[in-house]
Amino acid sequence: MIFSLETLAGDAPSIPAVEKHPTLGSAEVETVEMVDGYDEAVVVSTNSEPFFGNDLNDLKLLVFTVHRVVLEYGFVRIDKNSGTAVSCFQSLDDSPSPFSSMISLRYTLPQILVDGGSHSVNLKFQILGHFVNVCGGLSDGSGSSLHYVYLDKSKYVRPLKLMVANGESKDSDGKEVFEMLMMVKDRVALPLLFDVCEKGGLDLPPCFMKLPMELKNLILELLPGDDLAKLACTCSELRFLCSDNGLWKKKFFEKFEEDSREFDFKRLFGLFWRIDAKMKKVYGNIKRENKY
Amino acid sequence: MGERGEEWEAVMLRKAEEEESKAVKKVKLVTSDGVTMEVEISTVKEMETIQAFMNATDTDNSIIFPLPKVSSHILSRIMELMSGEYDQELVKRLSHEELKEICMVANYLNMKTLLHLTASAIANLIQNKSVEFVRHFFNIINDFTPEEEVQLRKTHEWAFEGVDED
Structure with a gap:
């Protein structure tokens, strides 16, 4: 997943305008729908919300992140009333009330739109204490159960903000963001994809990526190092999973322990000595650059 | 003659005795689609999750174990694999969806042999393939920018020698 200031800026200015709906209570959130195109008018208010401050901004950041994950799984956002696709630069906020702690978005698959079907899924975000509850299910509420995940704001918001600010992740923060993305993928995005595929009579995409993280790791442990290196080039999730140092240590010994009996250790020592010295020289630079 | 008679006896x-123990200890597995499958106690031995439950409840009678995440189709596939002593040929005949499902069930029921077998089968599908093939085959979305991807391939350059382009 690529975070950058530009992409976020496209969505961030759409913090609801306090001045537009001062009387709406959160009880009305679900029933009132906003007209598209409304969000451009409120760009100004981004940095100057006096009282709902961080809470709502944190919610928006998490909504934006989950939204990106859902798009990654092939969903497109649609307008609740017209059922037509909504451009990605449109506001992520359908809730009209500035006081609302709930955001609701609707998605479907492009293939369903092409076929003229109306199956879709709803994703609701709600602040509950310092958690944000992300809950998804089929829009018509039929058959399937709801899929949800609780995101701990105190845990994930800070690393997410850092990631957005730097445009890339530092290792320590990356871990938390990754953990969050995994939860959203495994518990919400994928089950929703299953539901809507089944409902719309579409073929499910093939396996592997749909496996939970522990099984992906198990499979990766069974692969030789060169395949791990190639997998690291396929997508950011696998890049992360294939970059575990413990995994590579294992691969190193798996591959070279057998050969090591015939190693010329004196020569090897010299080789490593040189590499080591060189690494130390450029160590500062490497640390600052992207690790991968 | 008498000796042989005793032996026979x-x-x-x-x-x-064996027959008796079999008759007493049966396990009923109830799948997500409501099908009940009666299996031998020996079959359940490999399902460590169920075995642990049985040890904890310590019952002599037949027990019922619900498997809300396992369909009857997948469970019967698992039974086939178990009775076929995990033949590689049987694994090759599974669809990718079945393979993935069985892998997840094996993990859930803590069936070590089956988990290893299915995980290896998936690993085999990936091994020696190009980045493009893996992306296409597993429906992986490339979320890198072109610059990022160039950089990544450069970092992993050593691995890109002798790739099957299929």
């Missing part, structure tokens, strides 16, 4: 007795 002992064999029959053992058989009867």
Whole structure:
């Protein structure tokens, strides 16, 4: 997943305008729908919300992140009333009330739109204490159960903000963001994809990526190092999973322990000595650059 | 003659005992689609999650174990694999969806042999393939920018020698 200031800026200015709906209570959130195109008018208010401050901004950041994950799984956002696709630069906020702690978005698959079907899924975000509850299910509420995940704001918001600010992740923060993305993928995005595929009579995409993280790791442990290196080039999730140092240590010994009996250790020592010295020289630079 | 008679008697007795223990200890597995499958206690031995439950409840009678995440189709596939002693040929005949499902069930029921077998089968599908093939085959979305991807391939340059382009 690529975070950058530009992409976020496209969505961030759409913090609801306090001045537009001062009387709406959160009880009305679900029933009132906003007209598209409304969000451009409120760009100004981004940095100057006096009282709902961080809470709502944190919610928006998490909504934006989950939204990106859902798009990654092939969903497109649609307008609740017209059922037509909504451009990605449109506001992520359908809730009209500035006081609302709930955001609701609707998605479907492009293939369903092409076929003229109306199956879709709803994703609701709600602040509950310092958690944000992300809950998804089929829009018509039929058959399937709801899929949800609780995101701990105190845990994930800070690393997410850092990631957005730097445009890339530092290792320590990356871990938390990754953990969050995994939860959203495994518990919400994928089950929703299953539901809507089944409902719309579409073929499910093939396996592997749909496996939970522990099984992906198990499979990766069974692969030789060169395949791990190639997998690291396929997508950011696998890049992360294939970059575990413990995994590579294992691969190193798996591959070279057998050969090591015939190693010329004196020569090897010299080789490593040189590499080591060189690494130390450029160590500062490497640390600052992207690790991968 | 008398000796042989005794021997025979002992064999029959053992058989009867075995028969008896089988009759008592049956496990009923109820799948997500409501199908009940009665399986031998020996079958359940490999399902460590169920075995642990049985040890904890310590019952002599047949027990019912619900498997809300396992369909009857997948469970019967698992039974086939178990009775076929995990033949590689049987694994090759599974669809990718079945393979993935069985892998997840094996993990859930803590069936070590089956988990290793299915995980290896998936690993085999990935091995020696190009980045593009893996992306296409597993429906992986490339979320890198072109610059990022160039950089990544450069970092992993050593691995890109002798790739099957299929």
